[in-house]
Amino acid sequence: MVFSSIIFLIFFLPAFFILYYAVPAKAKNAILLLASLIFYAWGEPKYIILLVISSVVDYINGRMMEKFDGKDKIRKIFLVISVVINLSLLAVFKYSGLFIETLNRIPSFNIPDPGLPLPIGISFFTFQTMSYSIDVYRREVKAEHNFLNYMTYVSMFPQLIAGPIVRYKDVGKELSSRKITFENVTSGFIRFGMGLFKKVLIANGIGQLWDCCLESVSSLSFATAWLGAAAFSFKIYFDFSGYSDMAIGLGKMMGFDYPENFNYPYTADSVTDFWRRWHITLSSWFKSYVYIPLGGSRKGDLRTVFNLAVVWALTGFWHGASWNYLLWGAFFAVILILEKFVFAKLLSKTPSALKHIITLFLILVSWVIFAVEDFSSMGLYLKSMFSFSGGITDPLFIYSLRNYGLILAVAAVLSMPVYPLLRKKIRGLEWAKCIVFALLFIISVVYLVKNTYNPFLYFRF
Amino acid sequence: MRSKKIMFIIIALLAVVAAVLTLAAPGDLFLDKENRPAASAPAFSMQALFDGTFTDDTEAYLTDRFPAREELMSLYALINMGMGKTEINDVYLCSDGYLIEKPAKDKDYGKLVNNVNTLAGNNPGVHFVMMTVPTAVTVLDDKLPAGAYAGEQRADTDKIKSDLDAGVRFIDCLPVLEEAAAEQQVYYRTDHHWTSYGAFAAYKEFCRQEGFALPDIGSYKIEEVTDSFFGTVDAKVNDPFAKADVITKIYKPCDITVDYGDHQSDTLFSGSYLDQRDKYSYFLDNIHDKISITVNNPKEEAKGKVLLVIKDSYANCFVPFLTENYEKIIVLDTRYYMYGASSVIEQEGVTDCLILYNLNSADKDAGLAGIY
Numbered sequence: 001m002v003f004s005s006i007i008f009l010i011f012f013l014p015a016f017f018i019l020y021y022a023v024p025a026k027a028k029n030a031i032l033l034l035a036s037l038i039f040y041a042w043g044e045p046k047y048i049i050l051l052v053i054s055s056v057v058d059y060i061n062g063r064m065m066e067k068f069d070g071k072d073k074i075r076k077i078f079l080v081i082s083v084v085i086n087l088s089l090l091a092v093f094k095y096s097g098l099f100i101e102t103l104n105r106i107p108s109f110n111i112p113d114p115g116l117p118l119p120i121g122i123s124f125f126t127f128q129t130m131s132y133s134i135d136v137y138r139r140e141v142k143a144e145h146n147f148l149n150y151m152t153y154v155s156m157f158p159q160l161i162a163g164p165i166v167r168y169k170d171v172g173k174e175l176s177s178r179k180i181t182f183e184n185v186t187s188g189f190i191r192f193g194m195g196l197f198k199k200v201l202i203a204n205g206i207g208q209l210w211d212c213c214l215e216s217v218s219s220l221s222f223a224t225a226w227l228g229a230a231a232f233s234f235k236i237y238f239d240f241s242g243y244s245d246m247a248i249g250l251g252k253m254m255g256f257d258y259p260e261n262f263n264y265p266y267t268a269d270s271v272t273d274f275w276r277r278w279h280i281t282l283s284s285w286f287k288s289y290v291y292i293p294l295g296g297s298r299k300g301d302l303r304t305v306f307n308l309a310v311v312w313a314l315t316g317f318w319h320g321a322s323w324n325y326l327l328w329g330a331f332f333a334v335i336l337i338l339e340k341f342v343f344a345k346l347l348s349k350t351p352s353a354l355k356h357i358i359t360l361f362l363i364l365v366s367w368v369i370f371a372v373e374d375f376s377s378m379g380l381y382l383k384s385m386f387s388f389s390g391g392i393t394d395p396l397f398i399y400s401l402r403n404y405g406l407i408l409a410v411a412a413v414l415s416m417p418v419y420p421l422l423r424k425k426i427r428g429l430e431w432a433k434c435i436v437f438a439l440l441f442i443i444s445v446v447y448l449v450k451n452t453y454n455p456f457l458y459f460r461f
Numbered sequence: 462m463r464s465k466k467i468m469f470i471i472i473a474l475l476a477v478v479a480a481v482l483t484l485a486a487p488g489d490l491f492l493d494k495e496n497r498p499a500a501s502a503p504a505f506s507m508q509a510l511f512d513g514t515f516t517d518d519t520e521a522y523l524t525d526r527f528p529a530r531e532e533l534m535s536l537y538a539l540i541n542m543g544m545g546k547t548e549i550n551d552v553y554l555c556s557d558g559y560l561i562e563k564p565a566k567d568k569d570y571g572k573l574v575n576n577v578n579t580l581a582g583n584n585p586g587v588h589f590v591m592m593t594v595p596t597a598v599t600v601l602d603d604k605l606p607a608g609a610y611a612g613e614q615r616a617d618t619d620k621i622k623s624d625l626d627a628g629v630r631f632i633d634c635l636p637v638l639e640e641a642a643a644e645q646q647v648y649y650r651t652d653h654h655w656t657s658y659g660a661f662a663a664y665k666e667f668c669r670q671e672g673f674a675l676p677d678i679g680s681y682k683i684e685e686v687t688d689s690f691f692g693t694v695d696a697k698v699n700d701p702f703a704k705a706d707v708i709t710k711i712y713k714p715c716d717i718t719v720d721y722g723d724h725q726s727d728t729l730f731s732g733s734y735l736d737q738r739d740k741y742s743y744f745l746d747n748i749h750d751k752i753s754i755t756v757n758n759p760k761e762e763a764k765g766k767v768l769l770v771i772k773d774s775y776a777n778c779f780v781p782f783l784t785e786n787y788e789k790i791i792v793l794d795t796r797y798y799m800y801g802a803s804s805v806i807e808q809e810g811v812t813d814c815l816i817l818y819n820l821n822s823a824d825k826d827a828g829l830a831g832i833y
Contacts, residue, residue: 006527007520010480014473042516183462186469215566399547399608406544434468441472443540450537450550452524453495 001042002161003246004200006448012039020254021180029152029175032254039157040120047119050089055154057085058129062136062143062150075137082133086126093119098321121161123318125154127285132168134289141169149175158250162243164261165281171256178255188252193441195245200444202411203239206231209404212396214372217380221394225384229364231404232371234411237265240279266415269355270347271335271362282318286311301341308340309333319370324378328369335362479528486526493738494534494696499525534699547606550697555604558704559650560694561597564612568824574624577816581629584806587769588813589629590671593621594655594663594775596821597648600638614820632670634663649706652692653821654741657711660779667815673762673786684710686732690740708740715784716757721749729754729781744777750797751805754780759788769811771795771802775819787813 001008016035023031041048061078068074091099093116100113132153135141144150153175159166213220213228220228244261251258261281268274275283291311297304309330316329339347347355368385372378384390490499503509503518510516527533541549548554551563570593581589598605599614615635622631638659641647647659655663661678668675690706710730719726726746734742745752756763768787770776776792783790791809793802805811 005520006524010476010483010527011523014476014480043513045511045513045516182466186462186465189469189472190465395608396610397608399606399610402607403546403548430462430464434464438468438472446533446537446540449524449527449530449533452527453530453534453550 001039003243004196004204004444004448006445006452007042009196009445009448017253025177028254029148032157033148033152033155036152036155036157036160040155040160044117044120047093047122050093050119050122051125051155052151054086054089054126054129055151058082058133058154059144059147059150061133063145065133065136066143079133079137082130086130090122090126092116093122095321098323102323118321124163124165125160127165127282128167129154131165131285131289135167135169141172144168144172144175146176156251156256158247158254158256159258162240162247163279163281164244164247164258165285166258167281167285170259174256180253180255184255185253188249188254190437191249191252192246193249193437193444195242195247195249196444197440198238198242198245198414200242200447201440202407202414203235203237203242204447205407206238206404206411207235209400209408210235210371212400214377214381216396217372217377217384219390219394220381220384221391221397222384222388223393224397224400225381225390226364227397227400227408228381229368229385230408231400233266233364233367234408234415236367236370237262237415238411264415264417266360266363267356267417268359268363269352270339270359271332272339274359274363275332275336282315286315290314305337305341308337312336320373322373324369324373324375328366331366331369482528483523483526486528490526492525492530494531494699496693496696496738531699535701538698538700547609549700552694552698553598553606553609554698554700555601555606557604557650558702559597559601559604559648560698560700560703561601561605562653562694562697562821563610564596564598564614564821566610568613568617568820570617570621570820570824571624573818573823574621577629578624578626580802580814581626583803584811584814585628587806587811589816590632590667590814591621591625591629591816592632592634592663592667592818593618593823594817594819595635595638596653596655596819598821599635600642601648617820630670632663632667634666637662637666649690649692649741651695651700651703651706652690652741653694653819654692655775655778655819657709657778660775661711661782664779664782668786671786676782676785678711681711681713684712686710686730686743687735687740691738692741708735708743710743712781713785717784718755718757720753720755721746722751723749729784741774741777745780745792748774748794748797749792750794750799752792754784754790754792756784756788756790760785762786763788766813767791767809767811769793769802769805769809769814770817771814772817773819773822776817779817783815 001012003009012035016031020028020031020035037048037051040051061082064078065075068078096116097113100111103109104111104113132141132144132150136143144153153166153168153171156166209231210228213224213231216224241262248258248260259281261279263277263280265274265278268277291307294307294310295303296307312329312333313326314329316325316327316332319325319328350358365382365385368381369378372381486499488502491497492499500518500521503515503522505515509518538549542554546554548563553561553563555561577589577591581587595614595618598612602611605611618633618635622633625631638647638655641658641662645658645662646656647662648655661676661681665676667673686708688705688707690708691703692706695703712730717727717729719729729745730743731746732743734740734747739747742748763786766787767789768783768791770780770783770790770792772780772792772794780790780792789809791805791811793805795802798805802814806814
């Protein structure tokens, strides 16, 4: 099930919360777990088994590491079991198709592709359960004894399928006791509603412009190519951060405090800064569990370069089973290394405005690498951005400005911390704010209904 | 904080009300504007549960019954117009109130042309005419929003013409439709079809190329049969400002017998459709796999001429003009007619064959495979 659907908003959510608030505190995890399993199974019931396997494995690992507390070798074995099983799930269900397809390009190779569909959220829940086992191994958290609590942690529907990646230590205490206040319920709901608005109105709206540009990739003008890249940048930001907002808001309505995942990434003044603001829970996951264990920046420059390259290749590849994501990760590795070792001094003297422009430029280019999986189309697209081979402008540019100008402007404004600023300035007017929110919420629902509106062109035959 | 709480309670109550209304909606429901029955109640089985169809069907059942769908769709159109959009749901909002479908890219008419060539090759004794009708997006391209993609029907027409075998006469209606558009409304504003005026202009061109006497519109009766037609393109947008179209009938009274397969009639116009949403079906009584029209007192020059029309719905308001020129007309909808055109040609002694499709759907018409 997805958040941005009528079935979730009108049926699942009200039914869940009525039950959740009605039952005593002890039973809340059971209700949440049951709802999460239904949420996950909706539309793709088979893969629920993977979620259960991943949870059971790491629950047992945690208990075992606790049991063999004094014996480091045995503890290490359980850590390895956790990592191997989770990475194997990823390898089989997420990457096997790509590997087989790539190997088959070598003559005489002809491995049949089982064509497994990607289990929803597998990249997120495997990382969550792994983080738990690693943290228990490092003695940063105590092993969870209550399986219901552990399973609830892994499968909580708000962040199950698109993050934020919540570590066990973030919510461990709340899993056994949490406070629900009406105040948190309403502010959580408002957070959810704003996320829905970001996803449904802005991300989906601008997404159409990107689709349009990609469709005419062979004949894009310079201006349209850049407009399209900007459109994708907004689309992915509002889509993803909107989803995180919805997750954080729903968590708050249930009494959980999930970590923030975005901090106005497009206001970054360097790519290093961008990655402190974009998908924060993922980059800190890689930092804690890959970069620092590899030695981070403490083992000399050469080793640091190597570590950065490894982390960014993995980060790129995590985003999807296609080689362009690896290239995307490598692109960032190069820039981050250059920022750290080559241009650090120069950047410190560069005027702030110029740094922002350079950063945005690099991010826009990176999103094109990210968004176009097929390398020949990617080449065509980048060619349009860096040459006038398709002309400086074209009718599609005029058409797009007219149709998407307003939404692009709104997206640009909302990419900056305007709302927190306004909130400080405008005190009072509580009713006005509520009415604006309610209108945005209703408009979001209208858009969701529109997605289900499906007129049949030809009259019944 | 109090205002937020009150707002939260109101929205929560609204959600519950919407859920209750959805569940209370009847199980058997026709969505008029969407022109389809609402999804039926999901059937539960273990298999349906595991392959995901049960949940999909449940979702379709519920979303189809959400209260005020059509009104919300109009609201959606209104919001998008407010945002300066000139395209909603793949429909261009054009000047003078025209709603025109956005054309698909890279259309390929090869299948249609091949089938026509094969049919003509198999029936050397029959005179073949092919007419592809450009749609509003081409003829009325001056009304499109600035910079809108207008499709490639002009180039496609040239390609079809050059790919057709020499034995098939190709009639390009674009010039005459453009000419007629300056004087008359040749396409509906809210529907994807051409009007009777558009069809008449094409008929005139057809007569010119076929060597028939040129028809004079002054000798025809012109009658507005309805002024409250909202067509299929409007149904995609639910444009709250859409103005109803007028359906005009241009005809000469004549004595004919029409066999629709399931019933007989003496007219090609079915008034009962004018009370329904689907008013274009006034022409040729909506959909029939085979219609046989016999002209009871044909003109001297029409005697012995038997025309087979292979067509889509654009032909429905065109066919009535042809009763002037043929003694018998057989109209096939190859999506439904199972036995192939060649067998009809043989059985009915067909002398002429007209293939008439509009360029918007000619490449994807589900019946093309059944042409020959």
